[in-house]
Amino acid sequence: MGFLEKLFGNKQNDQALAQEHFDKGAQYAQQQQWPQAIEALKEAVRLNPKHAKAHMALCLSYGGAMDLESARKHFDILKKLDPELANRVANSPAGMMILRGGTFINF
Numbered sequence: 001m002g003f004l005e006k007l008f009g010n011k012q013n014d015q016a017l018a019q020e021h022f023d024k025g026a027q028y029a030q031q032q033q034w035p036q037a038i039e040a041l042k043e044a045v046r047l048n049p050k051h052a053k054a055h056m057a058l059c060l061s062y063g064g065a066m067d068l069e070s071a072r073k074h075f076d077i078l079k080k081l082d083p084e085l086a087n088r089v090a091n092s093p094a095g096m097m098i099l100r101g102g103t104f105i106n107f
Contacts, residue, residue: 018048026057034065052082056089063098071098 025040044054062071079086089095
């Protein structure tokens with residue numbers, strides 16, 4: 001690794017690592033393992049702050065963990081990065097719960 005890469009990082013490598021963390025976080029989220037999902041997804045957005053799907057997954061994972069303030073924070077970032085994806089989230093049952101501050105009732 002050269003001096004400049006050490007100093008500024010390797011953007012291409014960061015994006016690949018971000019995708020790996022996103023994939024891991026998405027798997028945890030599917031299993032409703034919210035703390036593990038959140039940690040992996042936070043690392044994905046740290047490495048690539050413009051990773052819209054990672055912000056979406058963080059929004060939904062924080063919602064699953066009932067941390068609605070953090071969920072809304074990532075939804076707001078998502079709206080700026082990908083308004084169409086944000087609209088789909090907002091119109092999903094989970095998105096409606098997060099944005100309206102309600103809870104799910106499972107029957």
